């Protein structure tokens with residue numbers, strides 16, 4: 001059995017202390033231990049962006065980060081975006097623009113866009129393209145995704 005280490009962190013604003021296996025990925029920890037299944041597992045080798053979450057406000061591929069690296073940090077997942085039952089403006093704009101088909105890439109796209117708008121509230125096309133460069137959409141909804149992000153930035 002793999003060794004476990006106690007880690008303390010915040011997840012979506014709540015303080016947590018848990019045990020994490022030494023070799024466990026953050027993606028597995030989020031989905032299997034925290035039961036936050038909005039974060040999706042795609043390639044698991046850092047190429048698709050489906051597993052994107054914010055760690056201390058920065059987007060990371062959670063399949064490439066170890067769960068134990070979460071110790072002392074702040075984790076934000078897609079579940080943490082809505083407040084008091086109200087969707088984040090990005091979530092609402094993705095719905096209004098129908099910026100998805102299967103929706104598998106959507107949580108990762110929104111988390112990357114969230115980090116972008118925190119860093120740059122009025123992004124241009126280049127900023128958006130760069131922010132989404134690690135997020136693949138197999139359904140090809142890029143045009144609607146970009147439009148949703150632009151409209152969320154206006155709000």
Ligand code: FES
Pocket residue numbers: 040041042043044045046047048049050051052061062063064
């Ligand atoms: S599952 Fe992490 S980048 Fe694809």
Ligand code: FES
Pocket residue numbers: 099100101102103104105106136137138139140141
């Ligand atoms: S909506 Fe299907 S992968 Fe993007």
